[in-house]
Amino acid sequence: MKAKSIKGNSPEEIKTALEQSMADGFKPTLAIVFISINQNREAVSNVLDSAGISIYGATTNGEFISEDVGNDSIAILLLDINRDYFTVLFEEFPNKNYREITQKMAGVALEKFTTPAFLIAGSNMETDAELLLFGFEDVIGKHVNVFGCMAGDNFTLSEQYVFTNGKSSNRGIVAVALNESKIKIKGVATCGWKAMGTEKTVTRSEGNRLYTIDNVPVLELTKKYSGIENLNKDNASLMVEIATNFPLQLQREKGMPIMRPGLHVNWEDGSFICSGSLPQGSKVRFSLPPDFDVIDKVISGVEELKATEMPEADALIVFSCAGRLASLGPLIGQEIGGVKNVWNVPMAGMFSNSELARATDGNLEMHNLTTCCVALKER
Numbered sequence: 566m567k568a569k570s571i572k573g574n575s576p577e578e579i580k581t582a583l584e585q586s587m588a589d590g591f592k593p594t595l596a597i598v599f600i601s602i603n604q605n606r607e608a609v610s611n612v613l614d615s616a617g618i619s620i621y622g623a624t625t626n627g628e629f630i631s632e633d634v635g636n637d638s639i640a641i642l643l644l645d646i647n648r649d650y651f652t653v654l655f656e657e658f659p660n661k662n663y664r665e666i667t668q669k670m671a672g673v674a675l676e677k678f679t680t681p682a683f684l685i686a687g688s689n690m691e692t693d694a695e696l697l698l699f700g701f702e703d704v705i706g707k708h709v710n711v712f713g714c715m716a717g718d719n720f721t722l723s724e725q726y727v728f729t730n731g732k733s734s735n736r737g738i739v740a741v742a743l744n745e746s747k748i749k750i751k752g753v754a755t756c757g758w759k760a761m762g763t764e765k766t767v768t769r770s771e772g773n774r775l776y777t778i779d780n781v782p783v784l785e786l787t788k789k790y791s792g793i794e795n796l797n798k799d800n801a802s803l804m805v806e807i808a809t810n811f812p813l814q815l816q817r818e819k820g821m822p823i824m825r826p827g828l829h830v831n832w833e834d835g836s837f838i839c840s841g842s843l844p845q846g847s848k849v850r851f852s853l854p855p856d857f858d859v860i861d862k863v864i865s866g867v868e869e870l871k872a873t874e875m876p877e878a879d880a881l882i883v884f885s886c887a888g889r890l891a892s893l894g895p896l897i898g899q900e901i902g903g904v905k906n907v908w909n910v911p912m913a914g915m916f917s918n919s920e921l922a923r924a925t926d927g928n929l930e931m932h933n934l935t936t937c938c939v940a941l942k943e944r
Contacts, residue, residue, distance in 0.1 A: 820927020
């Protein structure tokens, strides 16, 4: 498999970059497209479609092909995968039947490939990404490899899109089904936020709405332990501070903890809307604000993946949480550069609203404040 990365600040720049990339005879069949919500998705899609290239696309909170993070730009990973080795699937879920939709997609892929794996991207803040993952598991089994993200929208948390050739949706999913017998795909999801204090118990919750921990409203506990100043409804940046500096970690019986930051506070009852479900009876811990170690841990995790499972790669895709960009600022370039240098192959990445991958030594999960690195290699 041959791969190349291109970037641009307009459809016209992408058209020129694509033509230059193909000048030596390179003929990509698949484009992984990460694009700002402010760019013309249709125009970029038309450029790729005219070249006969299949599209997996998602809007972002920032995009990159190197350590230089783009703002309102377009980053594309071009791949020349044999068309018999992949297929692009696209569905919408206006009825919120997430699990049923991905069961359907998994069935289509299983008819084509004996051992399918998936790159996916979903849109809409209401979407239950965990149910999307469960649908693939229902049909193919717990072993299925699924990596991806929930699309972004430049931190506005308003409207996100996924798209492919001739199709786009703010309430849908795009997936690339890969034949694992022909394309090796391995990934790792790493966070690095350190836990603090003792385990506490979720005593009241409904889905992703968290009311009490140890029978105390979660807002009250956050006030007590976080040290965040101006913890009141007049603080416009409050939830960003809580999500990036004092997120909850959901403890797992198997595998590493999963980040579950609060995204919205109900001031009447002191509850949080969190990034994912927190079942009653589950164990959680609060986190310390991040330090430089979070960058080192991500790079170390990718180096371990190379050493143990993926000694060589043809291309790299990175889904990094928007919260990492907000928290680490310009230092995020060090993390991206360090990850790219592990294999030093063409790469494209984006800052997402959440990351979808198998937790270390665990199950398929929806992650937050996490970097998910996915390496591809033709067998």
